[in-house]
Each structure stands twice: as structure tokens, then as C-alpha cells.
Amino acid sequence: MRSRARDSHALFLLPGALAFLAVVVVPFLMNTGVSFTDWRGVGTPTWSGLANYRELWGDAAFWASFRHSLFMVVAMAAVPTAVGLVLAAALFDVAGRHGGRITAVLRACFYLPQVLPIAVAGIVWSWILDPENGSLNELLKAVGLDGWQRDWLGDPDLALYTVMAVMVWVQLGFPLVVFMAGLQRVDPQLYEAAELDGADWWRRFRHVTLPQIRPEIHVVLLWCTIAALKVFGAVYVLTKGGPGGATDVPSYFSFTTFFEKTQVGYGAAVSTVLTVLILVLAVIGLKLQTRAEDDEEGSVR
Amino acid sequence: MRSAVHRYPVLVALCLAALLMVVPFVIVAMNAVKSPAEYSANGPLSLPEGLYLDGLKDFWERVDYSRKLLNSVLISGSVAVLAVVLSVLNAYAIGIGRVRGRAWVLAFFVLANTLPQEALVYPVYHLSKEAGLYDTRLSVVIVFTALQAAFGTYLLASVLGRFPREIVEAARIDGANAWQMLWRIVVPVSRPTLGVLLVFFFVWTWNEFLLPLVMLISNDNQTVSVALGVLQGQRLMDATMTNAAALLGVLPALVFFLVFQRTLTRGIAVGAVK
Numbered sequence: 295m296r297s298r299a300r301d302s303h304a305l306f307l308l309p310g311a312l313a314f315l316a317v318v319v320v321p322f323l324m325n326t327g328v329s330f331t332d333w334r335g336v337g338t339p340t341w342s343g344l345a346n347y348r349e350l351w352g353d354a355a356f357w358a359s360f361r362h363s364l365f366m367v368v369a370m371a372a373v374p375t376a377v378g379l380v381l382a383a384a385l386f387d388v389a390g391r392h393g394g395r396i397t398a399v400l401r402a403c404f405y406l407p408q409v410l411p412i413a414v415a416g417i418v419w420s421w422i423l424d425p426e427n428g429s430l431n432e433l434l435k436a437v438g439l440d441g442w443q444r445d446w447l448g449d450p451d452l453a454l455y456t457v458m459a460v461m462v463w464v465q466l467g468f469p470l471v472v473f474m475a476g477l478q479r480v481d482p483q484l485y486e487a488a489e490l491d492g493a494d495w496w497r498r499f500r501h502v503t504l505p506q507i508r509p510e511i512h513v514v515l516l517w518c519t520i521a522a523l524k525v526f527g528a529v530y531v532l533t534k535g536g537p538g539g540a541t542d543v544p545s546y547f548s549f550t551t552f553f554e555k556t557q558v559g560y561g562a563a564v565s566t567v568l569t570v571l572i573l574v575l576a577v578i579g580l581k582l583q584t585r586a587e588d589d590e591e592g593s594v595r
Numbered sequence: 596m597r598s599a600v601h602r603y604p605v606l607v608a609l610c611l612a613a614l615l616m617v618v619p620f621v622i623v624a625m626n627a628v629k630s631p632a633e634y635s636a637n638g639p640l641s642l643p644e645g646l647y648l649d650g651l652k653d654f655w656e657r658v659d660y661s662r663k664l665l666n667s668v669l670i671s672g673s674v675a676v677l678a679v680v681l682s683v684l685n686a687y688a689i690g691i692g693r694v695r696g697r698a699w700v701l702a703f704f705v706l707a708n709t710l711p712q713e714a715l716v717y718p719v720y721h722l723s724k725e726a727g728l729y730d731t732r733l734s735v736v737i738v739f740t741a742l743q744a745a746f747g748t749y750l751l752a753s754v755l756g757r758f759p760r761e762i763v764e765a766a767r768i769d770g771a772n773a774w775q776m777l778w779r780i781v782v783p784v785s786r787p788t789l790g791v792l793l794v795f796f797f798v799w800t801w802n803e804f805l806l807p808l809v810m811l812i813s814n815d816n817q818t819v820s821v822a823l824g825v826l827q828g829q830r831l832m833d834a835t836m837t838n839a840a841a842l843l844g845v846l847p848a849l850v851f852f853l854v855f856q857r858t859l860t861r862g863i864a865v866g867a868v869k
Contacts, residue, residue: 302692303688303691303692303693303694303773303774304692304694305688305725306684306685306687306777307684307685307689307694307700309681310684310685310748311635313741313744314745316722316737316741317715317738317741318741318742319714320722321714322710322714323718323719323720324721324722324805325714325715328717335721344611344623350610366663381609381612381753383607383610384608387605388605389727390688391606392672396606400610400613402852402856403613403616403617404612404613404616406616406617406849406852408618409798409802409806409846409851409852409859410845411801411819411820411848412802412804412820413804413820413821413823413844414820414823414841414844414845414848417823417824417827417840417841418619418845419619420620420628420827421623421841422619424671427638428639429622429640429711430638432638433640458856463619505796520709524711524712524713525809526805527805529822530804530828531824531827539641542796544713545805549713550838552717552847553809558717562717564713565711565713565714565716566599566714567713568711568714569693569711571707572709572711573791576625586702592734
């Protein structure tokens, strides 16, 4: 009886299963399979074993794209998490002292870039950063810092850092909102007790805020790291991976290999490496998260 | 008193930081209403002397912006509704039906959710060509319904897993079958969460770039994001046009944000910590 009730529920999974089969499972297996072949997108793929992967191993552009991914992790996970924590704690203080309305407005300002399509954010910034007539260079000139004017996105030594700065702007709102929500769970008595003990703002931040919202910090770091490894739209719109590959990232690298060079097998190998990297990170992250949750439950109850 | 003075710098610093975040929007809005002559005479930092809307109008007509908006609304709206339906069905089987092997099914959805689109894009492109769906809005709707439902299933399954068992048992004793239980009890009770998902799926799909860029080649099918991204990528726009493009791209996002602000910020928090 009980098992029949369970089996009848399995039917509800059918539409989802079909959709996932068509959109995720089959394409993913195809992509992985194609990565072991030589294929230009037409005709039959010819089996080439590990040739694509061997070629990747020696491809400087491939390594450079993954190195740039690390920079993206700094810009999209590390910096927004650190800055978001300080901002969230400060905003939380402000809410306590100046009321919730001003906090809501400030939070909205920080969150706004998050709802913007990345293509639009790219248009806005490439225009602001334009070497001729761009607002940033004009501003520098207006305050007498002519010497600081740069071709922000066109200088190979600078472009990656400029993209990083834009990504911090894009990403910051996400950790901020999550951390502010997390802070609402924290028992205010903890802060009062710390204050009575003479702990200054920084100490309270370190010894009360940080440990209390550790679960949120874990989740945000994991999600933002994965998002950083996937970044595509920003690079497409801001720099197209240039100048001279200075801002190329794995997703853009595989995109151009697929659709511009039509080396489908090679592109599939690039995206497979990226996928394995992300899945490994996701599994480790989820494991750590469940373990942390178990520990917490064990110690509290 | 001393502590109040001590606190004000924090508020001021926060306001300055917030201002820094919105400055790009202000600059875009300022310059989108300048005429090309005014722009080249005064540069990007001056306040506009009047309201010059021809730039916006020209751009609107040149890229057939109404059409792009319509495409985006159609695609994002369909995806939002269909993906919520799919998520509910999946989550119902996992969270309340407790089907066998549900831990594995759930793990599968989580991993599908983290999968980079680059690992799907070429086969999806190839298969949609074979199926005659390439360069149709339907193809994008199908793909994103499945992808968004992966996240929806993950979130809803954990919400429904905590659904009071007494209600489920009571309904079963009253003779409700699985369908009746889903539509008459579970869906009405979880309506707030479904609302959050609907808004999220809509905004996320609106903002998607890579897959629509690959799948929607013809002008008539492109979404706002793709059309603007492609224009920017071609580097053919002058300053006035770029500003018009930026403002027209920002406006829908701003509208969603103002309309859905509470849902969005609350939803983010719910999603991140289950």
C-alpha cells in the first residue's frame, strides 16, 4: 500500500525527467563524447582519443584563460564577500540607530546592479571607460589628474583589472543582501553582552557577527566562486577576451572555439575541463555545508 | 552624544558608497537625453541643458525595440510559468511523495544547476538545428524551462520536505488522491514561495545571455539582452546611440526592481540559506 503510493508519485517526475533528458543529460553526454573526437560541426566526428586534452595541456591560451578565472574568483567571490560583510554589518548598525527606511534605500542602491542584464552593464561600463570622451577619463581631467587617464579596457596590462573592478560592482549586492538577512537571525543580546564587556565595533564584528553568519558566508563563497568560473557575458561585451587574450576566460575561450574557429571537439574539451572543475567544487562545497550544518545541530541540541 | 557623533561617519561613508554604486546609472540617464551637439560640446559630465528625446526614439526604431521587448516578455514569461509548474511537480514527488532514491534525484538537480552552459551549448545548438527549432523563441523557452526548474526543484523540495505531515495524512484519510492533494493543498499553501520563484525565473531569463545569443540569430527573435550585447560587440554605436541603448536596457530592469524589490531581496535570502 505504502509503496504503491510512492510509485504513483514517481509519475510526477516524468515531465521533469523528459525535459532534463533533452536539455541537460543528452547534450552533456554528447559534449563529453565530442571532446574525444575531431569534429568541425558537420559530418561524422572522428575518434581522436585524448588528443584534444593533450593539445590543451600545451596550449598557453587555455592556461591563461584559467589563470584569468582565478582573478575572476577574487573579483566576484573574495572581494564582494569581504566588502559585503563589512557593509552588511555597518548597514545593520545603521538600521538600529537611524531606522529601517534609510537602510532599505541604501541596500537597494547596492543591489541594483544585480538585476541589470550583464549585457547592459557591459554597455554602461564600456562607455564610461571609453578612452576618448569616457566619463572616467573626463572626470580625471576635470579634477586635474590628466596623467591618470588610461585606455582602461584597451591596455593589455590594465584590462583584466578593469574587468575585475566592474565585476565587483556587479556582484557586491548579492552577498550584502544575504548577509543582512543572516544578521537578522542573530540574537541582539549577544551584541549587548559584547558591548557591556567593552568590545569595540571591530571586536564585535569578529567575535559575534562572523561566527553567527558563517553558514551564509559558506554559501555565498561557493555560489560566487562558481559564478566567477562561468563568467561569459561581461567578457563578451566589455573586451571580447582582448586585448590580445588579456581577459580571455574559459567560457569565452570555449565559445570562440565552438562558433568562430568551429573546432567543436577542442571547444568541448575546454568546456569539459571547466565542468569537471565546477562539479568538483560544488560537491566539496555541498559536503562541507552539510557537515557544518550537522555539527551545528549536534552542538545546539 | 559622543557615540552618536561617532556613528555618523559610518552613515556618511555608507551613503557615499551607495552613491558610487548608482553613479553609472545617473551618468547614463543624463547623457541619454543630450543631443549629439550638446554631447560633443560639453562632454559626458555636464548636466543636460534640455530634454532631447530624438536619440532614444531613433534608437528605438532602428533596433525595433518594441519587438525585442515583446520577445523578452514572451520568453521570460513563458519560462517563469512553465519552470514553476515543472518545479512544483518535481518537488512534490521528492518532498511530499518521498519517491525512492529521492536523495539522488535531488543531488542530480543540484549538480544540473551548477553545470556551466558552455558544456551544453554546442549540442543544444546542434540538436535544435536537427529538430528544426533553431532560431525560434520556443527553443529558448524549452531550454530555460528545464534549467530554471533545476534550481526551483532544489529550493521547493526542501520547502515541501518540511510540509506538515499531519495535513498530508488527513487529506489522504479523507480520500484525496495525489493530484487533488497537489492542487488543492500543497500549491495554495506554498503560494508565497511559488511567487518568489516566478519573479526570479522571469528576471533571470530576461538577463540570460550566452544561450539566447547562440540560439537567436535573426533580428526578429532576439531578446533585449542579446540585441544590445550584439550591438555593443560590433562596436558600431556612437556615444548618443550607446547611451540610448544603455538607458533603454536599464529601464526594464529598474521597473522590475522597483516592482519586485521586496520579493527579490527576500527571495535571495531564502534561496541562499534554504
